[in-house]
Amino acid sequence: MWDWAFTFEILPVLGRAAIVTVEATVLGFVIAATLGLLLASIRLAFPLAGVAVTVLVELIRSTPLLIQIFFLFFVLPKAGIVLDAFTAGVLAIGIHYAAYCSEVYRAGFENVPRGQWEASIALNLSSWRTFRDIILPQALPPVVPALGNYLIALFKETPLLSAIAVLELMQTAKIIGSETFRYTEPVTLVGVFFLGMSLISASMVRLLESWLKWRY
Amino acid sequence: MWIRMLAAMLAATLLLILLLSLNDEYWLFLPGLLQGAVLTVEITLLAAIVAIFMAFVAALAKLYAPLPIRWLSSAYIEIFRGTSALVQLFWLYFVLPQFGVSLDAFVVAVLALGLNIGAYGAEVVRGAIISVARGQWEASVALNMSRGQMLRRIILPQAFAAMIPPWGNLLIELVKSTSLVSLITLADLTLKAQQMNQTTLKTVQVFTLVLLIYLAISLTVTIAMRVLEQRAGQGMTRGKAA
Numbered sequence: 001m002w003d004w005a006f007t008f009e010i011l012p013v014l015g016r017a018a019i020v021t022v023e024a025t026v027l028g029f030v031i032a033a034t035l036g037l038l039l040a041s042i043r044l045a046f047p048l049a050g051v052a053v054t055v056l057v058e059l060i061r062s063t064p065l066l067i068q069i070f071f072l073f074f075v076l077p078k079a080g081i082v083l084d085a086f087t088a089g090v091l092a093i094g095i096h097y098a099a100y101c102s103e104v105y106r107a108g109f110e111n112v113p114r115g116q117w118e119a120s121i122a123l124n125l126s127s128w129r130t131f132r133d134i135i136l137p138q139a140l141p142p143v144v145p146a147l148g149n150y151l152i153a154l155f156k157e158t159p160l161l162s163a164i165a166v167l168e169l170m171q172t173a174k175i176i177g178s179e180t181f182r183y184t185e186p187v188t189l190v191g192v193f194f195l196g197m198s199l200i201s202a203s204m205v206r207l208l209e210s211w212l213k214w215r216y
Numbered sequence: 217m218w219i220r221m222l223a224a225m226l227a228a229t230l231l232l233i234l235l236l237s238l239n240d241e242y243w244l245f246l247p248g249l250l251q252g253a254v255l256t257v258e259i260t261l262l263a264a265i266v267a268i269f270m271a272f273v274a275a276l277a278k279l280y281a282p283l284p285i286r287w288l289s290s291a292y293i294e295i296f297r298g299t300s301a302l303v304q305l306f307w308l309y310f311v312l313p314q315f316g317v318s319l320d321a322f323v324v325a326v327l328a329l330g331l332n333i334g335a336y337g338a339e340v341v342r343g344a345i346i347s348v349a350r351g352q353w354e355a356s357v358a359l360n361m362s363r364g365q366m367l368r369r370i371i372l373p374q375a376f377a378a379m380i381p382p383w384g385n386l387l388i389e390l391v392k393s394t395s396l397v398s399l400i401t402l403a404d405l406t407l408k409a410q411q412m413n414q415t416t417l418k419t420v421q422v423f424t425l426v427l428l429i430y431l432a433i434s435l436t437v438t439i440a441m442r443v444l445e446q447r448a449g450q451g452m453t454r455g456k457a458a
Contacts, residue, residue: 001314055227062388062434063427064395066406071427074419159302163399170302183310191299191307198298 007185010176014189017172024090024168025155031094032154033147036101041131043102044109053102060099066160068092073164089161097154104146108139141212148205152198159190169193228431235428241421245412249422252408253429259325259394259404260433264387266330271337278342280363289338296335301393304328309400325397333390340386344379345371377448384441391434405429 039057043050060068069092076083083091112135120130162171173186236242270292277289296304305328312319319327348371356366398407409426413419 059228059427059431062392062438063430064392064406066395066398067409067423067426067430070406070410070413071423074413075423078419156300159300160396162302170300170306174306177310183306184314187303187307187311191303194300194303195295195298199294202298 001184003182003185006180006182007189010186010189013176014169014172014186014193017167017169018193020086020166021155021158021168024086024093024158024161024166025151027090028093028097028154028158029151031091032097032101032150035094035098037105039098039102040105040109043106044131045127057099057102060096065093065096065157066163068096069160069164085164085166086161089164089166093154093157093160096157097150100150100153101147104143104150105139107146108143109135111142112138141215144212145205145209148201148208152201152205155201156194156198159194228428228435232428235421235424239421241418242425245416245418245422245425248412249405249408249425249429252403252405253433255403256391256394256405257433259322259329259397259402260387260391262326263329263333263390263394266326267333267337267386267390268383270331270334271341274334274338275341275345278338279345292331293335293338296332297339301329301332302396302399304332305396305400321397321400321402324400325394325402329390329393329397332393333386336389337383337386340379340382341375343382344375347378348374377445380441380445380448384438384445387437387441388434391430391437395430 039053043053069089072083072092073085073088076088116134116138117130120134125134158168159170161168162174165171169190173183173190176186177183274289274292277285278293281289305324308319308324308328309321312324352370352374353366356370361370394404395406397404398410401407403411405426409422412422416422
């Protein structure tokens, strides 16, 4: 049922694919975290544009990531923008989670007392300086654990990239399976990898959370 | 919250009307996609039943069962929350037959998605139960209620109200994750879209329509949960006033 020799044979191949998975996670999260902050800031600064951002965020949050990946991969070339599968996939994941992250940032901004804005006006600070030096440093630390949770969630969605044939873990496991007719080892190993990474990251997020609580 | 949802709904409806009136081609794809949407809704409903059942069983087991069963439910929750939904789907579809259990793709889809969302739901249920005020437990003990009575009559009704909003979010997650079943060859909305895209090459039309149909399904779930939430909330305030 379980073939150890076969397991050790495919381990290096899956290891290389795991690097692609981790790369996609990191790049996707960088896009999500920065674009999310941008969206939340737009909503804060321009109420009218904020409505458009709100609608966009709701649209992204209530439709499947898989469709969004297909959308970027198949529709953008029609507009003359040809992206390779990895770029399109990472971009889709980043934009999808940016919608979630923007809500997290928004909650962070709302947690900063209004008096901080008023005091900054009294001190004659420009609104950009107020945002950068007064509001952001207070809004960001409390939302870090929530962002960490979305990092883990994002990581667990990277197997979707296999649908547009990116050679990450799941796609590699599928290829090994179709070549050797043995799915047990590759698919199980992928599961074990995700479980291990998720547990490690979850405990790191919890550690960070208690550290932030102690510090602030 | 209401305003945001209405705005999104309004925007989606306007977009759909605009698309359908500007471009006749959209009508061509609608019947086939709606066929796929029926399967998507079926899988969502059945998986939701599995998820809610598993969530309650796992949460109650983790809270009140004897130790070995408690460990078992913790293991279920951690494994299904820790691995990817797609990996779980593939594991049930490709690996289970090797152990002699061959399931039909539809059953695999319902089971995998149900078990996945159920693991997240278990934490929701557990959180809602332990968030019921301690005094309620103590009062039930003082009234000489058995543990079953306590749970059934006092704790769970209050926990229900607290768990509806997070369940709403989870059910939206479920709707979205049904798109994964296309990868084990079930002809749901996503697979229909891919097939239509390949045969007609009308990529923009097909995928825009698909996004709007998923949006409609998600919004229906959101609105249904909102109504449920208000009902449960009403019961709570009546209880407090009396």
